[in-house]
Amino acid sequence: MSERKALLEVDNVTLRFGGVVALNQVDFTLYEGEILGLIGPNGAGKTTCFNAMTGVYLPTEGQIRFKGEQVSGKKRNKITKMGMARTFQNIRLFPEMTALENVLVGADAHNSTSVPTALLRLPKHWREERQSKARALELLDFVGITGRSDDLARNLSYGDQRRLEIARALATNPALLCLDEPAAGFNPAEKVALLELIKKIRDSGVTVLLIEHDMRLVMGVTDRIVVLEFGRKIAEGTPEEVRDNPKVVAAYLGVPDAA
Amino acid sequence: MTTETVKKQRWKLNLRDRFQDLPKPARIAAMVVFVVLLYLLPTKAFYENLGFPIPVGSGYLPFYTTGSDMAGVLFQCGYYILLALGLNVVLGYAGLLDLGFFGFFAVGAYTVALLTSPESKLITEYNWLESPWPWLVTVPIAIALAMLSGVLLGWPTLRLRGDYLAIVTLGFAEIIRIVAKNQDWILNGDRGIPSVGHPPGTWPDGEAIFDLEFTPYYWLVLTVIIAVIFLIRNLANSRVGRAWVAIREDEDAAELMGVPTFKFKLWAFAIGAAIGGLSGSLWAGQANFVNSNTFSLENSILVLAAVLLGGAGSIGGAILGGFIVIYLPEWLRSVGDVFGWPTQVEIAGIHIDVSPTSLRFVIFGALLIVVMIYRPQGLWPNRRRAAELKDRQKEVAPVE
Ligand SMILES: Nc1ncnc2c1ncn2[C@@H]1O[C@H](COP(=O)(O)OP(=O)(O)OP(=O)(O)O)[C@@H](O)[C@H]1O
Ligand SMILES: [Mg+2]
Numbered sequence: 001m002s003e004r005k006a007l008l009e010v011d012n013v014t015l016r017f018g019g020v021v022a023l024n025q026v027d028f029t030l031y032e033g034e035i036l037g038l039i040g041p042n043g044a045g046k047t048t049c050f051n052a053m054t055g056v057y058l059p060t061e062g063q064i065r066f067k068g069e070q071v072s073g074k075k076r077n078k079i080t081k082m083g084m085a086r087t088f089q090n091i092r093l094f095p096e097m098t099a100l101e102n103v104l105v106g107a108d109a110h111n112s113t114s115v116p117t118a119l120l121r122l123p124k125h126w127r128e129e130r131q132s133k134a135r136a137l138e139l140l141d142f143v144g145i146t147g148r149s150d151d152l153a154r155n156l157s158y159g160d161q162r163r164l165e166i167a168r169a170l171a172t173n174p175a176l177l178c179l180d181e182p183a184a185g186f187n188p189a190e191k192v193a194l195l196e197l198i199k200k201i202r203d204s205g206v207t208v209l210l211i212e213h214d215m216r217l218v219m220g221v222t223d224r225i226v227v228l229e230f231g232r233k234i235a236e237g238t239p240e241e242v243r244d245n246p247k248v249v250a251a252y253l254g255v256p257d258a259a
Numbered sequence: 260m261t262t263e264t265v266k267k268q269r270w271k272l273n274l275r276d277r278f279q280d281l282p283k284p285a286r287i288a289a290m291v292v293f294v295v296l297l298y299l300l301p302t303k304a305f306y307e308n309l310g311f312p313i314p315v316g317s318g319y320l321p322f323y324t325t326g327s328d329m330a331g332v333l334f335q336c337g338y339y340i341l342l343a344l345g346l347n348v349v350l351g352y353a354g355l356l357d358l359g360f361f362g363f364f365a366v367g368a369y370t371v372a373l374l375t376s377p378e379s380k381l382i383t384e385y386n387w388l389e390s391p392w393p394w395l396v397t398v399p400i401a402i403a404l405a406m407l408s409g410v411l412l413g414w415p416t417l418r419l420r421g422d423y424l425a426i427v428t429l430g431f432a433e434i435i436r437i438v439a440k441n442q443d444w445i446l447n448g449d450r451g452i453p454s455v456g457h458p459p460g461t462w463p464d465g466e467a468i469f470d471l472e473f474t475p476y477y478w479l480v481l482t483v484i485i486a487v488i489f490l491i492r493n494l495a496n497s498r499v500g501r502a503w504v505a506i507r508e509d510e511d512a513a514e515l516m517g518v519p520t521f522k523f524k525l526w527a528f529a530i531g532a533a534i535g536g537l538s539g540s541l542w543a544g545q546a547n548f549v550n551s552n553t554f555s556l557e558n559s560i561l562v563l564a565a566v567l568l569g570g571a572g573s574i575g576g577a578i579l580g581g582f583i584v585i586y587l588p589e590w591l592r593s594v595g596d597v598f599g600w601p602t603q604v605e606i607a608g609i610h611i612d613v614s615p616t617s618l619r620f621v622i623f624g625a626l627l628i629v630v631m632i633y634r635p636q637g638l639w640p641n642r643r644r645a646a647e648l649k650d651r652q653k654e655v656a657p658v659e
Contacts, residue, residue: 054515055515056511056515075514075519076514076515077514077515077516077517077518077519077520080515080516080517081517085516086515088512092509092511092512093512094504094505094508094509094512094513095508095646095647096504096508096643096644096646096647097501097504097505097508097643101501101504104501105501105502105505105513105516105518106516106517108498108501108502108517108518109516109517109518110517111498113497113498113499114498114499114522114526115494115499115526115530118493118494118497118498118499118500119490119493119494120493121493125497125498128498129497129498152646154646168516169516172516172517
């Protein structure tokens with residue numbers, strides 16, 4: 001355990017929206033190679049935590065460090081380039097682009113073709129197009145939507161759209177993948193498949209931060225869990241520890257299981 | 260329903276699809292023939308061979324016009340098409356509303372005028388230049404300066420979302436016009452700059468190619484348009500074009516997927532400005548005389564109308580739109596002349612100008628309203644953008 005290397009450090013982060021305290025001195029560390037679950041009742045601040053990490057919001061107080069470097073205040077696209085990628089609770093694909101093009105936008109994060117290169121069709125343009133396309137097709141296959149590459153994103157089924165979002169995020173070559181309720185609206189069979197996919201992603205060397213309401217899924221896949229309630233961290237530990245924690249039980253008591 | 264059948268239903272009668280289905284050599288051959296016809300368009304032989312009657316002294320009816328000559332109208336169409344292509348990059352591709360696009364045209368035109376005219380104050384008063392420069396040398400400078408003004412304008416405004424950009428660009432074009440009108444120190448106000456240089460070249464008999472005759476200017480602008488189309492397509496089908504579409508569809512998501520949104524918006528702005536400046540320098544090369552009267556706000560609105568009428572985001576649309584906004588009033592005027600439409604009427608002692616050229620804003624206003632009601636995506640739309648528009652209409656009634 002002493003060998004673990006911190007990848008993401010959320011250090012006493014507080015985030016207020018006017019009077020609403022969406023995050024209240026939240027403090028946790030994510031280690032390389034693990035799958036960390038971030039759970040909590042509705043409105044607990046989970047999505048807000050993602051937004052603070054990825055640069056959508058600036059924390060009112062506290063720091064977020066990624067690979068030892070402070071991310072708050074950095075540009076969003078720079079944070080992505082540093083190796084943090086995410087999906088969205090409400091799917092936000094580029095609806096009129098094809099599945100392949102969506103993934104290519106992600107892959108472009110590490111391409112450097114700009115106007116002069118594209119204008120003159122220099123070799124770098126062709127090389128990057130070729131490599132990105134191969135990588136994108138590979139990723140569509142990896143998440144299990146081979147054959148849909150030329151369909152517009154808006155025409156994909158709900159489940160395929162969620163998978164496509166994961167492929168697009170993976171295309172940015174992240175060290176950390178943040179999934180915001182990737183199983184929302186999935187049937188049990190699809191959830192099992194997603195569980196396998198998340199494990200596959202971790203095994204390919206990507207650290208995963210997972211927001212999920214479905215307890216069975218969270219317990220089945222995560223190494224550790226952080227529990228938020230009303231913006232505060234109320235528990236942290238292995239799935240077993242968290243499950244037996246009376247505070248967590250209380251927080252979830254009366255909250256019907258989303259599954 | 261699979262996407263296949265949807266596509267088939269929606270685009271069954273689409274000419275574009277039929278064209279795309281042709282084998283590649285056939286497509287290229289068709290394009291070549293089409294382009295050759297475009298070059299022949301202002302020549303008399305073209306109409307004679309098509310069998311159109313050509314009334315003496317009145318031009319090549321029914322396509323054209325009594326008062327002005329065909330090549331002149333086509334040249335004007337040409338530089339408006341260039342303007343529309345430039346604005347299309349800004350508005351159609353990156354989704355940025357630029358209401359003062361003609362300002363870049365002014366920058367290009369004034370740059371050429373100042374550097375090529377022997378009566379430019381840069382020569383006569385300030386001694387910055389020894390003698391006028393050749394037109395061809397000043398074109399890249401005009402483009403660069405237009406681009407620079409685009410960058411300077413975009414730098415502070417493109418970080419903001421929404422209507423700020425529209426207002427700032429509107430102000431920019433007006434400032435240029437008003438400064439040009441009221442300042443004597445360099446642009447010479449209403450008196451303007453005469454004797455602007457022309458493009459180079461002589462016929463075998465020693466006569467200058469680019470002089471009073473419009474046809475060579477039309478050929479020049481047509482050639483430039485073709486080159487610009489190729490370059491814009493290179494951009495559209497690349498990382499740059501993907502970034503633009505992503506920004507247009509969901510700017511936040513694009514940024515979170517690593518797209519440097521500010522950089523690519525600024526590029527779109529700079530490229531649009533460069534094309535606008537190029538158009539201005541071509542116009543100045545023909546016009547001989549540049550003053551502030553050319554740069555009224557109406558022209559910016561006309562270019563905007565061209566892009567929206569044709570279909571934002573589509574190269575074909577920009578071309579069609581740029582053509583329509585110039586050609587239609589000219590054509591109506593010539594038809595009016597033939598049928599004796601008056602240029603002026605007198606109502607209660609007030610003379611009202613009713614020539615189609617003067618009424619063109621009424622005509623386009625009406626046309627634009629009709630098109631926006633029945634075909635909001637424009638006459639020759641970009642497929643992707645047309646679909647985005649439909650999605651946005653649905654968003655009015657959100658579905659949870
Ligand atoms: N942009 C915003 N402006 C104001 N309040 C906000 C904003 N975003 C989130 N909030 C508030 O912050 C709190 C936390 O919201 P958040 O979306 O992070 O919850 P969550 O844990 O993701 O919930 P859920 O499970 O429903 O997705 C909520 O009270 C929410 O109303
Ligand atoms: Mg949430």
